Each structure stands twice: as structure tokens, then as C-alpha cells.
Amino acid sequence: MMRVVILARRELLSLFVSPVAWTITFVFLLVMGVTFHLSLLAVDGDLKQLVAATYSGLVFWFMMLMLPPLISMRSVAEEKRSGSLEMLITTGISDTQVVVGKWLSTWCFFLFLWVCLLPLWSLLTTVGQVDWGVLMSAHLGVALIGAGFCASGILASTLTSHPLASAGLATAINLGLFLVHWLSFLYQPGDLQLRWVEHFSAVHHIRDELTRGIVDLRVIIWWSSFTFLMLFLSTKVLERRRW
């Protein structure tokens, strides 16, 4: 566990000493700040609806789908290309620790971005009442779905040596989980065959549950399992090079 934390810390250090992390943070805060403002206008000052308006719009989903692949695309792919992965393995760290360490750093940076939005909400408490319970459950959703999307980004990164290809692949996986929601629209009234799809839908989890303050254990289990599966597959892909 210690090695995982050390690796994650080193990854975060590498990220923050380069301009990439700061550029992503700046663009994210700018876009989300504007969205926040527009959402505030759209709900006509009703702060209770503001969480749902901010955390289920197109900009929100764009950020959710694009950020994890962008943050994770270099993590393993670049190291494979440059040969530094081999250097990392010579420290005696296991493949599982490498995968989990890389994922942890990616996820921490992803969470850092969303945590940066919290001061905006704090500011609103001076003019009205923010439902912190709903806000926290929405952030729990962001953290859970973000963990899964970051893990799929790591998987994509282990599958290729090209960061851009990795980002493309991860976006495709995430987009699949996003679009699966629209599949459930195909069912006819009385025909429940496709209703199960909702259980895997990120959109359904965020829009219909978490931004309404409903925390369903099934949602937590599904996204934790998905994250675990992605990390397990990533480890297996990484181990493949030894054969």
C-alpha cells in the first residue's frame, strides 16, 4: 500500500510541475464557472434546483467523459513508449501496485478539479440556502463515476503506447457507458426487457438519483465493481508483457 501512495505522489508531482495540470485546471474552472453562472440564471435563483441543473447538463457530461481520458492518457502509455515503465519495475514494485498507483493519482487530480468548485457553492450560502446534502451526494456520484472513468482511462493507457490513442479508446468506453442510457428509451410501455439498462447508466445514476439526494447502495457497488474490473484488466494487460 505504501508503494502505491509513494507512486501516486510522484505521479501527482510530475503532473503539477508541468503546465498540463494547471492548464486543465484553468480551463475546467473557467468552463464550469460559466456553466455555474448560466445554471444560476436558468433556475432563476432557486438554489435547490441549481445542483441538478449544474451536475446533469451537457457541459458537465462533457467534462466527465473527457477529463479522465485526458488525465490518464499518458500515465502508462507514455511510460511504455519511453521505457520508464521498465525502470519503475526495477524498484521491485508489482504490476498491480503500478496500476493502482497510476489510477490513484489520476483520480486524485480529477477529484481536485471538482473540489475546486466547492468555494463557489460556499459563496452562494451568503445569499441563499444551499442543500449541502444533495450537493454532497452529487459529488459522491462524480467521485464514483470519475473513479470508473479514470480506471477505464488506465486500461486504455495499458493497451497502447500512444497517449492520443489511449485517450480515444478511453473516451469510447466512457461514451458507451454514457450512451447506454438512451438504449433504455427503446423499451415500450409494458415491455420491461430493456429497463435493466438503467442500472448501468451513469446518466440515470446522476440525474435521477444522486442529484436528488438519493444514495443507492447499488450505485456504489456498480461503480466500485466497474472500477475494480477496469483495474484488474489493466493489471492483466500490463502483466502480458512479461510473457
Next chain:
Amino acid sequence: MIEVDSLSRSYGTRKALDSISFQVPTGSVTGFLGPNGAGKTTTLRVLTSWLLPDPGTLRVTVDGIDLLRQPQRACRRVGALLEMLPLPGELRVIEFLSARARLKGVPAAKVLSEVQRVLEEVDASEASRRIIDTLSQGYRQRIGLADALLGDPPVLLLDEPTRGLDPRQISLFRGLIDRLRGHHTIVLSSHVLGEVEQICDRVCMISAGKVCLDEDRKAWTQRLESAGTIRVELAETHPDVETQLSSIEGVREVRSDGDGWIVSADRDVCHLIGDLARQQNWVLSQLRTDPATLESLFLQLTGPGEAS
């Protein structure tokens, strides 16, 4: 100590290592030689757990730990300097080495002193605050070497360690190896054969995935002595010189190259050639010993077609 018994490794259908066996005794410095593509890097990659050997490999142990059963534990006993040295250019030297020290299991309280120690060992203390991207090749190589020394591992695998170093740094590197000799088991892979000849106690040469020489200094020195030649040139022409030279005890072969004769012998026969010249009234214009070198041995054992 490193023990390798029947190590094989294939890439698809191509056999990179074909059941090689060798030992590196504790505290020795072993030169690991071979032409490009012979399997040196593959062997080192197996020893660092980057690659798994093929089924059928009997044993690979590093410092007494079975690499096939406990790869991570064995790997922690190894400090490796890789041929391709991919350092994170955006970090400072001290940041990079501190993180590596922690990953190698150096306790947090001792990390800084350990980093300073290895930087002093490789004469790069002044670069500790510099960003890696701004370092010259020589400095980068020294940082790689410092990384290999972190945690004082008992086994060191050094792939082309003097690449990019200036003559002064190479001399310092030899001093470092001399200090480590006896306490560390060192495998030094290099194409600079003169360096290997100077530094190493043993030589392990592989070609086309097979070990073609595995000898200690005494054995390979004897081999080189017996493989040496003597060049004989006379001021005037004389008949039957080749026959006369061949009759000397210990001479294996006499060849003429037009200007003189090249004598191969099992031992030093210079004084016998001198005696023969006096008896035959030959005026010697040249009598020179051309000792065999590791390079000539390398070329002889690996052959022109072996590299592929």
C-alpha cells in the same frame, strides 16, 4: 550471487536465449559481453523481473532469492542501470531520486541522506537541485548510476554504465567499482572491451542466445596469452625460414604474409626464435609479440554471422 541454470526466453518463435547457464560469484565484477542481439538485454530483463523466462528454465536466483517464485523480493535486491535511461525530465534530481528511494524501500527518515550519499558516490552532488531536462548526457548517466546504488542493493546490473562519460568520469567510475568490489555482485554489460578487461574479475560472453565463454580473469588471461602471436621479419631473404620456425617446440602455426612471418605458439617462444636466428645467422629486423586482446577473443568467439 547470481545463479542462472538453463535459462531460455523466446519472443514468439525466435529463441533469444537458448538454455544458458552461468554464475556470478558474490562480490565479483562480471563483464557481460556479446554482439548486438545476442541476448544480453533479455538476460538483464529477466534478472530485473521485467520478463519471465520460458517454461523449462530450471533456476534463476538473485542473492539467494528464487526469481521465478519471488520476483518482487528478488528485484528489491537488485540495482539496475538500464541502457535506455528514461528519466522524468520535468523533475529535479533530488525529487526523482527521493521518490525512487522511497519506492525501493528506503525509510522516509533516511531518504535525504541516502540520496546525498549516492550523489556523492557518482560525483554529482552539485546537480541535486537541477531539473533533469537541463542535464548533459554525462550527468544523466551519473544520475542513473546513482539511482542503481540507492538502498545499497547487493546486486548491481549495469548496462553500458560509462556511455556519455568523459575520461575523468570514467576514471571515477572505475574507482567506484573498485570500492564496491567485494561487497556487491556486479554485472557490467558493455561494448567497451578495454574497460571490461580492466575492471572485471570474470567475463561471460554470449552469442546467438548461448554462452560461449564464462571464465575468471586467470583463465581468460591464459587463453589470451596462448592466443597471442609473434611477428618475425628478417633483413635478408633466407630459404626454409617457415620450416625452421615450425620446428621450434611449442609453435603451433607459422604463416607468411609476404613481409614476414606470424608465429602462433602455446607459450612465449621469443627467446627460442632469437636463439634460432643466432644459429642460422639471420639478421632480425623485427621480433614483436602481438598479444591477443579481449577484442580479438570476442571476434573469434562470436564470429561474423553470430550477431544476427
